[in-house]
Amino acid sequence: MSGAARGAFISFEGIDGSGKSTQARLLADTLRAQGRDVVLTREPGGSPGAEEIRRLVLEGDPDRWSAETEILLFTAARRDHLEKTIRPALVAGKIVITDRFADSTRLYQGITRGDLRETVDRLHALMIGVEPDLTFIIDMDPGVGLARALARKGTEERFEAFGEPMQARMRAGFLALAAEFPARSVVIDGARPKDAVAAEIAGIAEGRLG
Ligand code: TYD
Numbered sequence: 001m002s003g004a005a006r007g008a009f010i011s012f013e014g015i016d017g018s019g020k021s022t023q024a025r026l027l028a029d030t031l032r033a034q035g036r037d038v039v040l041t042r043e044p045g046g047s048p049g050a051e052e053i054r055r056l057v058l059e060g061d062p063d064r065w066s067a068e069t070e071i072l073l074f075t076a077a078r079r080d081h082l083e084k085t086i087r088p089a090l091v092a093g094k095i096v097i098t099d100r101f102a103d104s105t106r107l108y109q110g111i112t113r114g115d116l117r118e119t120v121d122r123l124h125a126l127m128i129g130v131e132p133d134l135t136f137i138i139d140m141d142p143g144v145g146l147a148r149a150l151a152r153k154g155t156e157e158r159f160e161a162f163g164e165p166m167q168a169r170m171r172a173g174f175l176a177l178a179a180e181f182p183a184r185s186v187v188i189d190g191a192r193p194k195d196a197v198a199a200e201i202a203g204i205a206e207g208r209l210g
Contacts, residue, residue: 007037007094008209009086009130011101013177014138015170017149018190019197023138024099026198027205031095036209039089042099043077047084050077067113074105075123082128095209101132107173112166131184134208136201137174138190142167 010027012020021042028040044054057065057073065073078101089096102124110117146167178185186204190197 006090009132010097011132011135013103015145017145018138018140020138021099030202037094039096046081049080053077067109071109135185137178137187140190142171
């Protein structure tokens with residue numbers, strides 16, 4: 001986002017089970033302990049309307065929606081999240097940390113069922129038009145990530161149900177996105193103790209925030 005006085009926008013991305021949700025929370029804790037004003041949020045969701053859409057997209061049969069319909073639903077959720085949560089916080093000078101943002105749609109909807117990346121990008125340009133200042137991509141072996149994600153066993157398993165070959169493609173896809181957006185992307189090795197991962201992330205974030 002460009003324009004007047006504003007905070008900082010940080011996203012966490014990675015395959016299911018990569019530990020990004022934990023790391024997003026730990027970074028929020030660290031920055032708050034320094035007296036910074038942090039809004040920790042997530043996608044799909046992060047606003048009341050977007051949380052309703054979350055249930056529609058994450059629960060139920062894996063074939064419930066086509067990839068195209070999902071692009072519309074995730075983008076609708078993101079638009080509401082942006083209007084109601086992200087933009088007001090940034091305008092107020094806060095740090096917004098989101099667990100997933102548009103990079104997830106670029107991959108999960110953009111490559112899992114055919115090449116729909118251009119559709120994702122066009123809708124993003126039309127309806128969202130905002131990228132994070134800093135994106136942490138938590139990299140992880142796809143088998144380990146999937147095992148962790150399945151061990152949690154919730155009702156939100158539509159995407160975990162795609163299986164390990166897809167997780168491997170997603171991992172490669174996230175690394176390719178990091179190369180595509182080098183100015184904002186940092187790849188973090190997630191296969192280490194969580195405190196070590198958190199310390200590296202906090203150091204990088206503090207460096208960028210000044
Ligand atoms: P998330 O709650 O981050 O689950 P996890 O902690 O297991 O990673 O995300 C839920 C699922 O939603 C995840 O499988 C990825 C998927 N997703 C998309 O397919 N497209 C999107 O645009 C977003 C934000 C998430």
